[in-house]
Amino acid sequence: MNQTRDDAELDGPMLFGRVLDGQGGGRPIDWRQAQDWRPAAPGEVLWVHLCRDRPGVQQWLEVELGVPEPTAELLTSDETRPRAFREGTTLVATLRGINFNPGAEPEDMISMQLWSDGSRLVTLRRFPLQTPREVLALIDRGQGPLDAGATVTLLAELLITRMSQAIVDMNQVLDDLEDEDPDDDPEGMLSRISGIRRNCLALKRHMAPQHEALEQIARDAPAWFEDHDRREMAESIARLRRYLDDIDISKESALVLQDELRARSLASSEHATYMLTIVAGIFLPLGFLTGLLGINVGGMPGVDDPRAFWIVVILCMGVLVGLMLLFKKLRWL
Structure with a gap:
């Protein structure tokens, strides 16, 4: 894979780091400082965003943060099925977002692992993901989340919001196909409809377990995940549920259109x-x-x-x- 802008900015395994000040802003921190960081004032939260396939990440999680070895392996592995669980006073989760990298298809979703104990938040990814950069931009403008719970909630919300664009694009393609004359290029239309159905199935395969993961966070997160964070997470869960329903509708619409085209072709x-x-x-x-x-035999009449x-x-x-x-x-x- 070619070197990305994120990879060019790597400080060790760290893509970026911020110490949240509890008021929506944060100051930058480098990898050396992050490894020895301790809160200097009440309300401070360390957020580091790491490239999980870089050397030393799993060792740092186990030694410096005290993450159990199985959990550290999960956080640095390519096991990307969305899930979430509570481990003592820490929250561990794997979430997925739409892949907007060049040449990628919507169903090629990117995973992001996260670990937090309330005072430290670690997010990890392998391929570039835009959502953490959006949250980082808000923090640098002084409009970001106030604590670890709000950061987790905002990351989940933005991941879900970005999914809506892929669904809107699929619905637009379906609307355009319904307006086209099926006699112009029936084979091309069937091919595009089949692509939409594959996208719907792939998105549903990843988004359904993500719905369960977010419900797990809202239900079982530690005490530092406050009530207002749970309410915000509930809103994200409801939005994701609507998107799942939209995917089902898109899939059924594509199936109806496909059946209609095949029926017309069969009738013709x-x-x-x-x-x-x-x-x-x-x-x-x-x-x-x-x-x-x-016949060339004798006796033919009229010869x-x-x-x-x-x-x-x-x-x-x-x-x-x-x-x-x-x-x-x-x-x-």
């Missing part, structure tokens, strides 16, 4: 087959008659009669008209 094919059958039914007797008169050709033509026209009237009466035409 059946009509063509039907017309070919009718044509074959009309010309089969005529072919038999002309084949019978064309020496110059009017015989026109008699055969009139006879064939009569058979054709008779067949057409018969098919009309049978309502085959």
Whole structure:
């Protein structure tokens, strides 16, 4: 993978660090200072954002923060299924966000692990993720979260908000497809609809467990996760539930549109087959008659009669008209 802007800014494994002042702002801190950090004033919270696949991250989690080895392995692994649990007075979670990196598809979601004991918050990722940078920008403007609980809540809220854009884009594509003439490019439309259904399934596969993870945070988070944080998290959970419902609706709409296109294609094919059958039914007797008169054996009537050709033509026209009237009466035409 090419070096990203985040990777170019690495200070050891740290992408950035801030010490929240409890008033919406924060001061920068480097990796060396972060390793030995202790609160210098009431309300201070350390937030460090790390690249989890860098050397020394798991060791720092275990030695400096006292994270149990299984939890440290989870925080630094590529196990990306959303989940959350409480471990004593700490909160551990894995969340996922939409991948907006160049060349990525919406369903290629990026995982972000987090660990917090209320006075320290550690977030970890492998590939660039925009949400932590958004929160960082708010902190640098003095408009950020006040504590660890509010930071976790804001990160979850922004991850969910970004998902809405992918859903809106899919719905817009579906609306455009419904307005298109299906006879112009039916195969291309079916291909795009199949892509939308795959995106819906992939998003649902990741967002459904994320819904459960956020509910776990709201329900079982430690005491430093305050009541107003739980209320904000409940709002995010409700928003995510609506997005899941929107995905189900998009999936069903895509299925209906796909079935309609396939039904139109099948009807067109059946009509063509039907017309070919009718044509074959009309010309089969005529072919038999002309084949019978064309056999090269002695005794064929009219061989020496110059009017015989026109008699055969009139006879064939009569058979054709008779067949057409018969098919009309049978309502085959």
